[in-house]
Amino acid sequence: MKPYRVLVVDDSAFMRKIISDLIENDANFQVAATAANGREAIDKVNELSPDLVTMDVEMPEMNGLEALKIIMAQRPLPVIMLSGINEEGMKETILALEWGAFDFIRKPSISNSQDIISVGVALREQMNEAMLARKQREARASAYKTPELPAADVPSVPEPMQSPAKRIMEPIKKFPDPASKLVEKPKVKPEMNLAPDKNKGKSSPGRTAPESGSPQLGAKSAAALSKPASDTMKNRSKEEAKPALPDSKPVPQTSTGARNDPPSVAGDRKSSYTGLSKLVAVGCSTGGPRALKEFLEHIPADFPAPIVIVQHMPPNFTKSLAQRLNTFSPLEVSEAEQGMILRKGAAYIAPGGYHMRVVPAAGGQYSIDLTLGEARNGHRPSVDTLFESILPYTSLERHAVIMTGMGSDGAKMMKSLYDSGVTSTFAESEETCVVYGMPRSAVELHCVRHILPLQEIAPRLVQAVK
Numbered sequence: 001m002k003p004y005r006v007l008v009v010d011d012s013a014f015m016r017k018i019i020s021d022l023i024e025n026d027a028n029f030q031v032a033a034t035a036a037n038g039r040e041a042i043d044k045v046n047e048l049s050p051d052l053v054t055m056d057v058e059m060p061e062m063n064g065l066e067a068l069k070i071i072m073a074q075r076p077l078p079v080i081m082l083s084g085i086n087e088e089g090m091k092e093t094i095l096a097l098e099w100g101a102f103d104f105i106r107k108p109s110i111s112n113s114q115d116i117i118s119v120g121v122a123l124r125e126q127m128n129e130a131m132l133a134r135k136q137r138e139a140r141a142s143a144y145k146t147p148e149l150p151a152a153d154v155p156s157v158p159e160p161m162q163s164p165a166k167r168i169m170e171p172i173k174k175f176p177d178p179a180s181k182l183v184e185k186p187k188v189k190p191e192m193n194l195a196p197d198k199n200k201g202k203s204s205p206g207r208t209a210p211e212s213g214s215p216q217l218g219a220k221s222a223a224a225l226s227k228p229a230s231d232t233m234k235n236r237s238k239e240e241a242k243p244a245l246p247d248s249k250p251v252p253q254t255s256t257g258a259r260n261d262p263p264s265v266a267g268d269r270k271s272s273y274t275g276l277s278k279l280v281a282v283g284c285s286t287g288g289p290r291a292l293k294e295f296l297e298h299i300p301a302d303f304p305a306p307i308v309i310v311q312h313m314p315p316n317f318t319k320s321l322a323q324r325l326n327t328f329s330p331l332e333v334s335e336a337e338q339g340m341i342l343r344k345g346a347a348y349i350a351p352g353g354y355h356m357r358v359v360p361a362a363g364g365q366y367s368i369d370l371t372l373g374e375a376r377n378g379h380r381p382s383v384d385t386l387f388e389s390i391l392p393y394t395s396l397e398r399h400a401v402i403m404t405g406m407g408s409d410g411a412k413m414m415k416s417l418y419d420s421g422v423t424s425t426f427a428e429s430e431e432t433c434v435v436y437g438m439p440r441s442a443v444e445l446h447c448v449r450h451i452l453p454l455q456e457i458a459p460r461l462v463q464a465v466k
Contacts, residue, residue, distance in 0.1 A: 001028075002081070002268055003027065003029050003030040004028060004029050004030070004051040004052060004131055005027055005029075005030055005031075005032035005050045005051050005052075006029050006030065006031050006050055006051065006052045006053070006054065006127070007031075007032060007033050007035065007041065007044055007045060007048065007050040007052075007053045007054070007058055008023070008033075008034045008035070008053075008054050009035045009036075009037075009038070009040070009041040009053060009054065009055045009059070009064065009067070010021050010033070010036070010054075010059070010082065011019065011033075011036050011037055011056060011057040011058075011059040011060055013036075013214050014106065014110065015056070015082075015110070016034045016036075018108065018110065018116060019054055019082070019123070019325035020034065021102050022041050022116070022119070022123055022124070023054070023123065023124070023127070024381065025120060025124065026124045026127070026128070028128070028131075028186070029052075029124075029127055029217065032048055033048055033050070034301050036059070037059045037060060037061040037062050037067075038055075038059055038061070038062030038063055038064055038066055038067025038068075038070075039061055039062040039067070040075075040353075041053065041062075041067045042062075042067055042070050042071060042077070043391070045071050045074075045075055045077070046074070046075065049075070050077070051077065051078075051131065051134075052077065052078045052079075052080070052127060052130055052131070053071070053077065053078070053079045053080070054079075054080050054081075054082060054123070055067065055068060055079050055080070055081050055082065055101075055289065056081075056082045056093070056107075057081055057082065057083045057084065057089050057092050057096065057104075058084060058088070058436050060455060061091070062295050064081060064082075064092070064096065065092045065095055065096050065099070066304065068081070068096055068100065068101055069097060069099055069100075072099065072100040075400050076100065078102040078130035078131075078133075079094055079100070079101045079102060080094075080101065080102055080103055080104065080105065080123065080126050080127065080372045081096045081097075081101045081103075081105075081366045082103050082104070082105060082106075082107050083102035083105070083106055083107065083121065083213070083317075084106070084318060085106055085198070087320070088192045090316060090317050090320040091320050091324070093317065093320075094289055094317070094321050094324045095324075097287075097289040097290060098289060098290055098293060098324075102126065102130045102133075102286070102287075102434065103126050103130075103286050103287075105119055105122050105123050105126065106119070106314055107119075107350075107353065108120075109183070116296075122272075125216060125406075126286070129406050129435055129437075130227040132435075133434065133435050133436075134325070136430075140430075140431065149236050154456075157298065163250055166337075173333070176390060182401075191421050206442070214327055228277065239438050243453055251343055267288070274304075275316070276306070276342065276343070276344065276364075276365060276396075277395075277396060277397060278304055278305035278306070278364060278396065278397040278398075278399070279305055279342070279356075279358070279366070279390060279396050279398050279399070280305050280306070280307040280397070280398075280399045280400075280401065280465065281306070281307075281309075281386055281387055281390055281398070281400050281401070281405070281462065282308070282309045282310070282400075282401040282402075282433055283309075283310045283311075283383030283386065283387070283401070283402050283403070283405070283409065283410035283438065284309075284310075284311055284312075284383075284402070284403040284404055284405050284438070284439060285312040285372055285379075285404070285405025285406055285407065285409065285435070285437075286312075286404060286405050286406045286434055286435045286437075287320055287403075287404035287405065287433065287434025287435060288311045288312070288403060288404060288405060289311070289324075289325075290434070291403045291428065291434075291454055292309065292311065292321075292325055292403075292411075293324075293325060293328055294454050294455060294456050294458070295401075295403070296328065296329035296331060296333060296347060297328040297330075298329065298455075298457075298458035298459065298462075299329065299331055299332055299347075299458055299461075299462060301330035301331060301345055302345060303331060303344065303345055303462065303466075304344050304345075304465060305344060305345055305367075305397075305399070305465050305466065306342035306344060306345075306347070306348065306464065307331070307346070307347040307348070308336070308342070308346065308347075308348050308350075308358060308368075308386060309347060309349045309350065310349075310381045310382065310385075310386045310410075311348045311349060311350070311358060311381075312379050312381070312405065312409070313352045313389070313453060314352045314353070315351065315352040315353040316337050317350065317352055318349050318350065318351050318352045319351070320417075321335075321349060322334050322335040322349045325347075325349075326357075326376055329347065331345055331346060331347045332345060332347070333346075333347045333349070334344040334346070334347075334348060335348075335349050335351050336348040336349060336351060336356055336370065337351075337368065337370075338368065338369070338370045339367055340367060340368040341361055341365050341366070341367050342358065342365070342366045342367060342368070348368060350381035350386070351370065351372075352381070353372075353381075354371065354372065354380065354381060355370065355371045355372075355373050355376070355380055355381050355382055355384055355385045355386075356368060356369070356370055356381050356385070356389075357369040357370075357371065357385060357386065357388075357389035357391045358393070359389070360393075364402060366393075366396075369389075373385075376409070377407060377408065377409040378407065378409075379409055382409055382410075383402070383409045383410030383413070383438070384409055384410055384412055384413040384415050386410075386413075387400060387413035387414055387417060388413045388416070390417070391413070391417060391420060394420075394421070397418065397424075397465075398424070399422075399424040399425075399426070399461060399464060399465060400414050400417055400422060400424070400425050400426070400429070401425075401426040401427075401457065401461065402426070402427045402431075402438050402439050402442050402448075403416060403427075403428040403439065403454070403457070404423055404428055404433040404434045404435055404436070404438070404439070404454075405435060405436070405437055405438035405439075406435050406437045406438070407437050407438060407441075408437065408438060408441035409438055410438055410441075410442065411438060411441035411442040411444075411445055412445075412449075414442050414445070414447050414448070415442070415445040415446075415447040417447070418447035418449075419447070423449050424449065424465075425442075425447055425448050425449050426448065426449070426450045426454070426460070426461060427439040427442050427443055427448040427449075427450070427451050427452075428452065428454050428455055428457065429451050429452055429453050431453060432452075432453045432454040432455070439451075
């Protein structure tokens with residue numbers, strides 16, 4: 001098999017050399033060319049048609065974010081962003097993931113050989129997953145392809161009947177240039193249910209009929225999405241209604257394992273703490289920022305449960321992600337802090353580098369517990385750790401969701417939840433996943449009751465919880 005051809009884009013010649021060497025440590029990949037800025041990258045993508053691009057976020061003349069938008073509009077292909085850890089770089093990385101980048105890695109420290117090695121391992125893993133995801137999309141496209149007919153006999157096919165595999169080939173159409181019009185969401189296949197029916201005591205694949213009274217949640221207008229948060233009445237009024245939260249960091253463990261006292265979060269609305277009887281736990285990885293945006297912007301502000309979320313990300317990036325998602329969602333979205341009391345109408349994203357658990361608190365409440373334990377399934381935070389923490393709380397109505405991501409994190413503990421009686425379990429279906437790894441693992445364990453395309457998960461969850 002010929003190696004996949006990669007374009008390396010970075011304004012630093014030394015960094016281009018480092019990234020090129022890391023890529024070619026895998027015989028399946030070959031660096032076809034390099035570029036020093038986004039404008040050169042666009043020209044070389046059009047000229048060489050590479051299989052994959054690694055793209056620095058911050059570059060002179062044209063940065064990686066601007067180049068990404070043009071590439072994904074003209075010639076979509078997997079793009080892995082390389083991001084610095086400064087605040088602006090992190091914010092632009094989150095935007096890049098929304099606008100079609102496959103994933104990102106942080107740029108390695110050129111003075112630390114071990115850091116360069118670890119970044120190389122992560123980069124090669126992402127490249128292989130990107131090529132695997134492309135093969136799977138092409139296989140789905142072939143499966144839906146119909147035999148060719150003579151020109152006079154070819155029937156016209158309405159747009160809604162085109163295959164999901166064809167529609168998913170250009171994911172950037174869901175997140176276009178903010179100045180352009182949004183593309184109408186495609187219709188998708190009916191929900192699949194592959195989990196055992198506990199009421200009937202047997203397992204058989206089938207389709208579940210839509211329940212009556214399912215809420216019809218309309219998409220936001222293009223104008224609302226295209227404007228910055230400060231330019232819309234929705235976000236101005238939302239910001240005025242939010243309590244002021246201190247800019248505190250997660251509380252680490254001491255060397256003895258003891259914990260510092262959790263920070264007190266001032267200004268929270270006490271009324272939303274009382275009567276907590278429902279909880280939603282969500283896990284995702286590669287492709288997760290885009291999936292979380294679609295998911296959270298369709299959960300109403302009066303949602304009667306807190307949502308706790310694990311998104312695989314390095315430290316610091318999760319704060320930028322939470323801030324970005326908060327501008328779109330009717331919920332209060334924040335990066336979780338040690339000791340936060342869970343409340344209805346709020347979503348909490350586990351900070352990178354910390355496991356997040358739900359623990360009992362005084363007065364029958366529940367709070368966030370952050371720990372620095374060993375990585376689990378290769379991740380910290382881990383979805384399995386979050387799901388495991390809610391396993392004992394049988395008095396809570398629990399709902400579990402797994403969306404796009406590499407690997408199998410979360411599947412094992414979703415199975416444990418399901419076996420203990422939690423039947424409100426959701427997984428994103430293959431046709432909308434950037435990587436169908438974590439959801440597939442859960443489906444194969446027969447613990448998923450609702451297998452849905454991304455845009456149907458939030459409405460069905462709202463229906464189940466309300």
